[in-house]
Amino acid sequence: MKFIHTGDFHIGASHPFSKHSDVMFRRATAMLSAVKKREVQMLFLTGDLFDRDDVKVSTVDTFFHRLAALDIPVFIVIGNHDMFLRNQAYKRHFTHKNIHTFNQDIRKHTMGDVDVYGFNTHDFDLEVLKTINDTLDKKRINVLCLHGDIMNARDEHYLTSHKTLQAMDFDYVALGHIHKHTTYNHVVYSGNIEPLDFSETEDKGFIEGSLEKPVKVTFHPSQQYRFIQNQLDISEGLDKAVEAYLFTHNSDEAMHTFHRITLIGQRDRVIDPHDAVFDGLKETFGHVEIKDETRPKFDDYKMLKKQYKGTVVEALVDIHEKEGDEDAFALALEALYESGEGFDDY
Ligand SMILES: [Mn+2]
DSSP states (O other): OEEEEEOOOOBTOOOSSOSOTTHHHHHHHHHHHHHHHTTOSEEEEOSOOBSOTTSOHHHHHHHHHHHHHTOSOEEEOOOSSOGGGGSGGGGGGGGSTTEEOOOSSOOEEEETTEEEEEOOGGGOOHHHHHHHHHTOOTTSEEEEEEESBSSOTTSTTBOOOHHHHHHSOOSEEEEESOSSOEEETTEEEOOOSSOOSTTOOSOOEEEEEEOSSSOEEEEEEOOSOEEEEEEEEOTTOHHHHHHHHHHHHOOTTGGGEEEEEEEESEESSOOOTTSGGGHHHHHHSSEEEEEEOOEEOOOOHHHHHHHTTTSHHHHHHHHHHHHOOHHHHHHHHHHHHHHTOSOOOO
């Protein structure tokens, strides 16, 4: 029996760079189209489908309508971001014959030879889970759906350790909350389907698997957007470096890539992020941020002495002109530059 495990859609979250306000909704519904196309028999949605409780009622309605239209059993864990789904106003969505969630009264749904267990974030209970584990029918395929952290005990939404979950007898543990796809054998975070900011540069996608013993899963990257952080050494010249960057990163999807470029190396002129030299990047990519971490080139002694007259830099240049040790001079200047002493704004 084939299944898809996905979640953390964060529908309603504002995307930092996209011009479209409903990016996450569009990507979530695209995900549902992929579910349909792949003809799987079950869908595990592991929480934070919506980003916050002020998401439009019509958006929630449309999403659940599409879920129901899949016409396969869908298991939904309610995450810390979409706890509003527990409100009375949304109860009707969970009365549809194919849409299932979990609560204190319902911990298990049975579908053919598969038993699906789950806890919503707010009512996770390790003791109850242990009791369930002790009574599992090991001849059946047992799936557990959760939303929360299993890596960092200090996380506000920490559940238990991945070791504890791995040691239990579930055949597959579908997790949400951590946006980075992470696997501990059969204990799996699908990760979110689209990155939300520069902290999410890894591949995004969903899990497709087969419910058998042992459960087999594959991660399918499916993201449309990508946040990219790079360093760019401009020591050989800013224009040349920018041109090479553009050449390397250009593609048909370039407008869907968002770049944070940190300039490093030695600069021979003052760098202005609004300089026309960056126009090509800005026209090609969906978003470009320039961070300047370059150091000035210290090879124009006359200029240095003139600019830093009466400072320790001037004194240093004087010494250098007498002693002439190039490396020592460069080191001394860099140390001063790093400490901020003796230099005003270069
Ligand atoms: Mn979460």
